[in-house]
Amino acid sequence: MAVLRGRARRGQGGDGRGDVGDPLDAAQERRVRAVLALGGVPQADLPDGVQQVRLRLLERAASGREAPRDVSAWAAVVASNLAMDWHRAKRRQERIGERLASLRQLEHPSGEDTSLLSLAVAQGLDELPDAQRQVLVLRFYADLPVRSIAEELGVPEGTVKSRLHTAVRALRARLHEDEVV
Numbered sequence: 001m002a003v004l005r006g007r008a009r010r011g012q013g014g015d016g017r018g019d020v021g022d023p024l025d026a027a028q029e030r031r032v033r034a035v036l037a038l039g040g041v042p043q044a045d046l047p048d049g050v051q052q053v054r055l056r057l058l059e060r061a062a063s064g065r066e067a068p069r070d071v072s073a074w075a076a077v078v079a080s081n082l083a084m085d086w087h088r089a090k091r092r093q094e095r096i097g098e099r100l101a102s103l104r105q106l107e108h109p110s111g112e113d114t115s116l117l118s119l120a121v122a123q124g125l126d127e128l129p130d131a132q133r134q135v136l137v138l139r140f141y142a143d144l145p146v147r148s149i150a151e152e153l154g155v156p157e158g159t160v161k162s163r164l165h166t167a168v169r170a171l172r173a174r175l176h177e178d179e180v181v
Contacts, residue, residue, distance in 0.1 A: 052078075121171070135149055136163075
């Protein structure tokens, strides 16, 4: 961190706004944004991606390791890795939605209404926060008891129950809002 502070004091860090705690200068931030955008990260998620790069650089310094020799190159590689992670997560969510829709169709093959419901449920699941979606899928699709979910996730049973309750309520509201049920 001292390396970063010294760099910032000499005018090589920071962004010209007097923020000496910022490990990325303006040019490095633009480069990170460009790498994220070219990596396919949506415009709305770019600020979060830049913050992740900053956070990783600060974590590196806080752990006692020296700042990278070429912060700009290091930040670009981290941004590229973040873009790949974003795509993996997106593909994983798409596959889960497709699997859920196909499972629902296999269980109740009653035509167009079932397909519409399956799609609506999959879309509703996609909109839930990760923790809520996770417990909902584990409980109702993997058919795991609350105790097992809590043990696997390393959280109290009450937390699992709370997340389930909130997720079911949000999903139910979404389905009613879309006039699916």
